[in-house]
Amino acid sequence: MRAITWRGVNEIGVEDVPDPTILDPGDIVLEVGLSVTCGSDLHLMGGYIPAMRAGDVLGHEFMGTVAEVGPAVTRHRVGDRVVVVSFIGCGQCWYCRQGLWSLCDNGNPNPGMTEALWGQSIGGCFGYSHALGGYAGSHARYIRVPHADHGAFTIPDGVSDERALFASDAAPTGWTGADQAGVQAGDVVAVWGAGGVGQMAARKAMLMGAERVVVVDRLDNRLEQVRTHIGAETLDYEQVDVLAELREMTGGRGPDVCIEAVGMEAHGTGVQHVYDQVKQQLRLQSDRPTAVREAIHACRKGGTVFTLGVFGGLVDKFPLGAVMNKALTLRGAQQHGQRYVPEILDLMDSGEVRTEHLATHVMSLEQGPEGYRMFKEKEDGCVRAVFKPAG
Template sequence: MRALCWHGKGDVRVDTVPDPKIQHPRDAIIKITACAICGSDLHLFDGYQPTMESGDILGHENMGEVIELGSEVTNLKIGDRVVVPFTISCGNCWFCQQGLFSCCDRTNPNAEIAAKAMGQSPAGLFGFSHMLGGYSGGQAEYLRVPMADIGPIKIPDSITDEQALFLSDIFPTGYMAAVNAQIEPGDTVAIWGCGPVGQFAIRSALMLGAGRVIAIDEVAERLDMAEGGGAETIDFSKSDVHEELMRRTNKRGPDSCIDAVGCEASGHGSADAVIDKVKAATFLATDRVHVLRQAIMACRKAGTISIPGVYVGMGDKIPLGAAMNKGLTIKTGQTHVQAYTKPLLAKIVAGEIDPSFVVTHPASLEDAPEMYQKFRDKEAGVIKVVMRPGR
């Protein structure tokens, strides 16, 4: 089959690789009909995520048609259209039983490596390094899906691939970010980053009762899309974000702040952002945490910081004193996707949201290397790339 493979920092190629096979009775094989490039994939592309190996297949936003099933998978049948959560979860461990699917105890075969970096291992993830399981991703013609009796969700024929695909990651991620923000009716929510996750966080915050959403970015197309979703916007290349948030909230600060950027944050005219960039470039730090610092300093006292943006290692000069003395709540985590797919699918079916709004660049799998570059460099108005293998 054809698959997008990582070969080093900034080097991804579409290669011919062996087709996946059933390895366990709980496996399924799906023929990919649509997959997407996620902002988290750029952390791999840019070399920030450790334990990648040359030839690893990328991609964790996947859907397709079931073509083969292991003997223990009874909830699916051949020919079903399914969306696959990016988190691989067993459904049986203590964490899965609590609905904390991204903390699954049993799906990372390399748990010891992750535990050395994090204290304990989270769940295995598709296409996201050997530290997190070494599972092949779905930017490919076919995908092996472990624990297929727990993860995949069947999609009705009335819903298009472009409407359903983002149940694999960015819609649940944006929604969980808003849930973690502990929004009360009428609250003001500030969201850093108007990429795909930020776009869904904007719409989810409003679904959950936010009175105002203030979205922060510098890319014109992203800011326009945010405004189309009901947000006020701040262009951080033109305004001091802290001063502008204080002005708009009568000096109180937003009730909740969502960091939808993560470890590759940038800033204009900010000394800490420049230092972060230098340290990352010289391998003195792994994560650029400028946005997290801004969110902590801007959030109102006794407010909440929600962090869906991916961090991969160590960040420094985080203002913990401000967080503690202001009484902030900080909630983070990879998304418990399986907890959200069914209720969010119901919202799509009911017409409450059409997730296809975020798609700006349909493409073929063979276009993937070029689209990674354009997405990373914010060129040509790229916000979300959806690829169709075999076309």
């Protein structure tokens, strides 16, 4: 079958790869209907995530139709239309039972790599390097889904493929951030990043009763999507002083909750951004913490900062003194999607959550390299490139 693959740093290809098969009794094989690029894929392209190999199939946000089921699968049948959570959880370990699905003890068959990086291993993720399991990704005609009874969810008949697609990763990641940050009714919430994850974090904060939600970005088309489709306020950090504006909005205090949804390649302005960029390119630090720093400085005393953007290793000039002296709560997570997808699909079915606007460019698999280039360079207003394997 044809698939979009990682060929090297900033080199994406399309090639023939073996068809997947059932390897464990709890597996399904899914015929992929739609699969979409994600901002965290750009870290793979840039070579910032270790353990990628030439020929690895990319993609971790997807939906499709069940083509084959393993003998232990009880919740799915051939022909079911399902959306699959990007992180793989076994459903049996202590972490899965606590609802901390991305921390699964059994989802990653290569735990040594992340244990060396972070002290302990987290779960596995489709199409996201051998450090997170070496699983083939979703930018292909078919994909094997382990632990399918826990990670695949039947899509309601009234929810379109284009809407359900983003219940795989963008929406549950945003839900994870807002929920785990403890947004309360009446809070002011600031979100850095107006991509799919940032927009979904903003939407969840609004549904949780936040009084004001403000999204910070620099791209006009994404900020317009926030205003039109999410209903949140926006700030363009290239046009205004974000810290001053947020203080003005909150009577001088700052937001109650600040959610960072940008990650290790954050953009910024001024000398500090140039410093971060140079150090990252020289591999003197692995991640650029521009947005995290600003969120920490912006957050009110005693507030919460939550990191949703993907970070891989070490950052420089981290304002730990501000975290301690302002009595901030600092948290982060990969998505615990199995915990949130049922609610998200119900809200999609009722029309409370809409995501089709994120799919700005729909393409065939053969257009994969072009789609990734447009996505990386934000060309033609590309928010997400969506691939149709059968198209």
